[in-house]
Amino acid sequence: MTPDTREPTQSPAESLQIIAKRVPPPSQVNDALVIGTGVASAVCALGFAITLLLRTPVAVHGTLLALSMLLFAIATRRYFVDRYPDVEAVEPRHVNDDPGGAHADIAEIEPIERRPLLTRVLIACAAILGLGFLAPVSSLGPAPGNQLRVTAWRRGRRVVTSEGRPVRPGDIAPGGVVTAWPEGAIDVENSAIIVLRLTTQPQPPTNLAWVVDSRVVAYSKVCTHAGCPVALYRERDNALFCPCHQSTFDVNRGAVPTFGPAARALPQLPLGVSDSGELMALSDFTAQVGPAFG
Amino acid sequence: MTPLFALLFNTLDERLGLRRPGRKAANKVFPHHWSFLLGEVALFSLIVLIATGVFLTLFYRPSIEMVDYSGSNPLYEGARVPAAFASILRLSEEVPGGLLMRRIHRGASHLFIAATVLHMLRILLTGAFRKPREPNYHIGLLLLALVLAEGFVGYSLPYDSLAGTGIRIAYSELLSFPLIGDRLAFWVFGGLFPTGDVIPRFFVFHVLLIPGLIIAVVSIHLLLVVRQRHTQFPHPGVDGHHLIVGKPLWPWQFSESATLILWVSGLLSAAAVLIPWSDVTLLGPYVPGRVGNQAQPDWFLFWVEGMLRILPPIEIDLPGVTVSGPFIAGVLLPGLIFGALIAYPFIERKVYNLQGEWHVLSNPLEIPLRAAMAIGTFSFVLIVSAAATNDVLSRLVGVPIETVTGFFRLTAVFVPPLLAALLHRYSTRRLARTGLRVAPTEAEADSRFQEPVVTLSAE
Numbered sequence: 001m002t003p004d005t006r007e008p009t010q011s012p013a014e015s016l017q018i019i020a021k022r023v024p025p026p027s028q029v030n031d032a033l034v035i036g037t038g039v040a041s042a043v044c045a046l047g048f049a050i051t052l053l054l055r056t057p058v059a060v061h062g063t064l065l066a067l068s069m070l071l072f073a074i075a076t077r078r079y080f081v082d083r084y085p086d087v088e089a090v091e092p093r094h095v096n097d098d099p100g101g102a103h104a105d106i107a108e109i110e111p112i113e114r115r116p117l118l119t120r121v122l123i124a125c126a127a128i129l130g131l132g133f134l135a136p137v138s139s140l141g142p143a144p145g146n147q148l149r150v151t152a153w154r155r156g157r158r159v160v161t162s163e164g165r166p167v168r169p170g171d172i173a174p175g176g177v178v179t180a181w182p183e184g185a186i187d188v189e190n191s192a193i194i195v196l197r198l199t200t201q202p203q204p205p206t207n208l209a210w211v212v213d214s215r216v217v218a219y220s221k222v223c224t225h226a227g228c229p230v231a232l233y234r235e236r237d238n239a240l241f242c243p244c245h246q247s248t249f250d251v252n253r254g255a256v257p258t259f260g261p262a263a264r265a266l267p268q269l270p271l272g273v274s275d276s277g278e279l280m281a282l283s284d285f286t287a288q289v290g291p292a293f294g
Numbered sequence: 295m296t297p298l299f300a301l302l303f304n305t306l307d308e309r310l311g312l313r314r315p316g317r318k319a320a321n322k323v324f325p326h327h328w329s330f331l332l333g334e335v336a337l338f339s340l341i342v343l344i345a346t347g348v349f350l351t352l353f354y355r356p357s358i359e360m361v362d363y364s365g366s367n368p369l370y371e372g373a374r375v376p377a378a379f380a381s382i383l384r385l386s387e388e389v390p391g392g393l394l395m396r397r398i399h400r401g402a403s404h405l406f407i408a409a410t411v412l413h414m415l416r417i418l419l420t421g422a423f424r425k426p427r428e429p430n431y432h433i434g435l436l437l438l439a440l441v442l443a444e445g446f447v448g449y450s451l452p453y454d455s456l457a458g459t460g461i462r463i464a465y466s467e468l469l470s471f472p473l474i475g476d477r478l479a480f481w482v483f484g485g486l487f488p489t490g491d492v493i494p495r496f497f498v499f500h501v502l503l504i505p506g507l508i509i510a511v512v513s514i515h516l517l518l519v520v521r522q523r524h525t526q527f528p529h530p531g532v533d534g535h536h537l538i539v540g541k542p543l544w545p546w547q548f549s550e551s552a553t554l555i556l557w558v559s560g561l562l563s564a565a566a567v568l569i570p571w572s573d574v575t576l577l578g579p580y581v582p583g584r585v586g587n588q589a590q591p592d593w594f595l596f597w598v599e600g601m602l603r604i605l606p607p608i609e610i611d612l613p614g615v616t617v618s619g620p621f622i623a624g625v626l627l628p629g630l631i632f633g634a635l636i637a638y639p640f641i642e643r644k645v646y647n648l649q650g651e652w653h654v655l656s657n658p659l660e661i662p663l664r665a666a667m668a669i670g671t672f673s674f675v676l677i678v679s680a681a682a683t684n685d686v687l688s689r690l691v692g693v694p695i696e697t698v699t700g701f702f703r704l705t706a707v708f709v710p711p712l713l714a715a716l717l718h719r720y721s722t723r724r725l726a727r728t729g730l731r732v733a734p735t736e737a738e739a740d741s742r743f744q745e746p747v748v749t750l751s752a753e
Contacts, residue, residue, distance in 0.1 A: 016321045016542055058393045062567035065394070069560030073553045080549035087546070091323035091538045093523045096426060097650035141480030148469075148476055148486070162583075179583055189462075189487055192583035221583055226602060226620050227466040227487070228459055229585045244459065244589045245603045246685060246695050259696055261602060261619045263609035292609055292618035293469035293476045 020088040024081060034078045041071035151220075151289055152185035153269060159195065159218070159279035162186060166278040169213045172197040177233045179221060182281065190289055192221035192229065193269050195279065196251055198238065205254035210270045212279065218269040219255045222290040223247055225262035240266065264288070320544035325526035329420075331554060332413040338555040339406035340512065342562060346399040347501065353389060355381035356497035358453060358490060367575065378453040378493050379579040386575065397566035397573075398559075403445055404571075405562065407594045410441050419668055421661065422525045423639045424652035430518040435635055437511050442594060444504040447496050449592050452572075458580025459589050461496075462487060463602075463620075470621035473614070488582065527655050528743045534654040535736050590682060600681035601627050604702045631671060638667060646732045654740055661732055662721040670714030677706045 045068040051061040159167045159180045167180055178195045185191050195218045202211055211217050219240065223230050228244035233251075239258065240249040247260030255266035267289050270282035307313050324330075357377040363370040365383055375383075385392040414434060417423055423431035446464070450457045465487045468479035484491030529539045541547055591599050601623035610617045642648065645663055658665045680687075681702035688695040725731065733739035 016323075019539070052391050055390045058397070059567050061391065062394045062397075062563055066560050066563035066567065069556045069563065073556035073560060076556065077549060077553045080545050084545045084549075087541065088539065089321075089323050089542055090532065091321070091523075092536060093538055093653065095536060095651055095653070137481060140482070141477075141484045144476040144480050181583075187582045189582035225466075225607075226463045226624075228462060228589065229583050231585050243585055243685070244463065245599075246699065257607060260699075261605050261607055261623070263607035263619060291466040291469055291620060292616045293479070294471070294473055294616060 016087075016089045017091065018087050018089045022086045024086065027082070030078055030082050034075050034082065037071045037078070038075035041068045041075060044068035044071060148190075148290075148293055149288065151284055152182040152188050152191040153281040153284045154182070155281065155283050156274070157281045158183040158274065159193070159271075159281070160186065167195060168278055169197075169216045169273065172216060174215070175199050175235045179229075179231075180218070180279075190222055193218045194221045194230065194233075194240065195271075196233065198252060199235070200238070200252060202251075203253050205256065205265070206252070207254070207268055207270070210268055210272075210282065212271050212273055216271070216279070217251065218271045218279070219249070219251065219266040220269065220285060220289045221266075223262060224257075224264040224266060224288075225260070225291060227291045230266060264292075320542065322520075322543045322547075323538045323540045324543060324547040325524050325538060325540040327527055329416045330524070331550075332409050332416055334551060334554055335558055336406055336409035336413055337512065337516075338558040339402045339409060339562075340508070341555065342402040342559050343399060343406060344505070344509075346395045346402065347505075349395045350385065350399060351501050353381055353385045353392065354378070354451065354497070356451070356494045358488065358493050369575065375579045376453050376493075378451060379574070382452045382454075382574060386573070394563070394566055397569070397571060398562050400572035401562045401565045401569065403448060404593075405558070407441055407445055410438055411594075414438060415668075415672070418635070418638070419658045419664070420525070420527075420655035421642075421652065421658070421664065422655060424648070425639075425643065426651050427518075427522060427525070428639045430515060430522065431639060432636060433511060433515050433518070435632065437508065437515060439632065440504055440508050440511065444500065444508065445592060445594055447500040447504065450496050451493065451500060452574045453493055453580050454574035454577040455580050455585060456577055456589060456591075457574075458488070458582075459585050460591055461492060461580075466620055467624045470618050470625065472617055472621065475621075488580075523653070525653050525655050528740065530743050533740070535651075535740055593679070596679035596682035597675045598624055598628055600678035600684075600702070600706075603684055604678065604681045604699055604706060606703070631675070634667070634671060638664075641667075647734050649735045650737075652736050654736060656739060659721045659724060660730075662718045662725070665721045666714040666718035669717050670710045673713050674706060674710040677702065677709060681706065 044064045048061050048064040048068055051064060160183045161167060161178060161180055164183075164186060166183070167178060172178055172195060174197050176197055180193050180195050181188065182191050195216065197213075198215045198217065201214065202208065202217060206217065219230075221229050221231070223242045223244065225242065225245055225247050228242050230240045230242045230247070230249065232241040232243055233239075234241050234248075238250060238252045240251055240255060242248075242260065242262070245261050247262035248258050249255040249262070249266050250258050254268060257263065257265065265287070267285040267287035269285060272280055272282045274280045303312070355377045359377050360374045361377045361380050363373050363375050363380055363383070365380070365388055367383055367387055370383065382396075385396060387393070417431060417434065446460070450461050450464075465479055465483055468482055469475045471478050480486075482495070483489050484495065523538055524540075526534055526538060526540065528534055532539050541550075590596075602620060605619050605623040608617075608619045608622060642661065642663060646661070658668060681699070684698045684702060685695060687693075688698045691698075730742070733742075
């Protein structure tokens, strides 16, 4: 192998301009520290590997992993402190703020003066080409159509619990609440309802024609603010409470919002009783379920 | 150099010409200050995230299909759970080291975001965003947005009950865009919530799309730092406009960075032992229509969550368009805050008629507008973040939720402008007291640090 014969040119910009230098005194303490932490770190790393293979709890192998890296950090630092003089250096920076100065064009080959129309046509076509590439975006999801405006509730559909058991008005004690679904559509998120037996007579704007037993009402469980389940019932003030953003709805008065960021009442489900005495819907909701859109 | 290493290096050097660029890199001078390490902490967290994330990817199942749980956890014996949740249980309980990896990954994500935010604050307060570094500052803001999105998507993947609730709120946020909201939500989620597509898509966002973008943008961010050189704090006796003072990459910056990445990963491992974050076993899987009390996102989205909570009910129905509270609190206001951060470098330059380039950092109290803007923006972000805990506070203090929320509404509206005005007044008077003005050029600003002793030698 021939040695590199290129001239090692060194402009001032390439060599380090040192303004302060301090050579550390030799220290046996430092040597011991490097060796001690280095060896301890290797031991911990081995321990980590072994305890992981032995399926120990995370507290054991995690601690060993942490120790191996922290000890090695100390070893690395002390190694460099011992090996190299501490220097402070300066380096010139290129500053661009000299005023004036002619700027050369980037492209050296100038275009021939011809009709500008061609350039414009080309740019316009490129833009249309680019827009065309966006078409696959529309395949990412179906057209929303009516899906956000309807739920699984239909006339005659029975009200069932999350386990699929039909709900009878008598199943709900005064002050009791039940999360329920349309039969055959359990866990269809936008159809969740909450059925309550109120402790006092409901007032307008509750639709009294949709109240069963003069006390049993059903409201959509999807918050009209951001769509969380309105999961908590506070009996002391007859309120449904959303745990996400604290919207509060008065269940005695058509679930109108009384506090929090929700602006619309929870829609009331047109509720009736089937011939066999089970709760059922009289129709789908007549108001928009869930948060606003578009 | 050991002979073997020297042989290898020479062999490569003859072919690739490594010696000169290598020497240039080794001599690159890095200014020294603890706050310059914040960006490095973010970078090293990213490395830890990629390393642990690859491991997790090998076990995670991106699907919400219900499966029979067959693992060893007695809580879920015989239960049907979403496949994603089941795979998280398996990782945590059956795969040796799986829980450690999950916890380090989660801890590193917190550290990554925290370090990114603090790094941005450092840039903002000290004026490192000034010409010629505005492009890199904007790239940094883009990174912050990507990092927040990545954090949210990652939080969603276990599909536990909190994750599902978070996804539901994100769906509502997309729906809330005027005119295009329903289309947008259906495009991102593939249909009506919760579709089977959401978790597979979030998985691709989390492990491919967003990390790819983050790595690409971080690379550009670092290349620009190398190209434009570092800013530095004023160094009495040194012409900081033309000279960088500090320690060379080899050996000192190398030693410091190597030590720092070991500290970061070591402390993350220690945190994984001490803090059971990422444990979703007790939360249970997401089931539509059910949510526990105290539904909160991760801390880094508290500011958006807080605004959602304290914004009064708003729903404006115009013909064909609805503007709703979730749009204002979740899209418009965060957009305005980001917009203010994007515009600020140009505003400062215009207001104080700043000239030329700026390479030496300054005390924000010497630029009243910057001090006011920083405290106004960040006190607002902190107050609305605190508002995201209004339910917890209400229970802890024993004050009704209505009172707590009212308190935060008032504080969020009045305190930030008040603090901004007070700090503006204070820093203006502070300048006047010393008989100084906001320096329009770096030469004037730098002259306040005595006459340069070390000057630029002929280039």
